Amino acid sequence: MANGYALHGFSCMPRHAEMTCLIPAQLHGSTASCEVVGRLQSVQSIAQNTADDVETLALSSQRLPPIAVRLDALGRTFHQ
Numbered sequence: 001m002a003n004g005y006a007l008h009g010f011s012c013m014p015r016h017a018e019m020t021c022l023i024p025a026q027l028h029g030s031t032a033s034c035e036v037v038g039r040l041q042s043v044q045s046i047a048q049n050t051a052d053d054v055e056t057l058a059l060s061s062q063r064l065p066p067i068a069v070r071l072d073a074l075g076r077t078f079h080q
Helices: 031-062 066-078
Strands: 005-007 010-015 018-022
Touching: none
Parallel strands: none
Antiparallel strands: 005 010, 010 018
16 A cells, blocks of 8 residues: 555555544444454554654654764664
């Protein structure tokens, strides 16, 4: 899927600062499907938070000189 994510028939497309999930209509109605929808919403929330973190990291790293980025990566590798 171009510019998006696919997970077992569920489409999640990034849209500006939020993600929109399209849940198949056959899942609406039963107790089990409500549980599935709840879990999908949790996964969507985690994915959105991760996308926000990646965006913040990318924007922050653009402001750093290349040597600072390399030194930070080297320090992280050393401390693992």
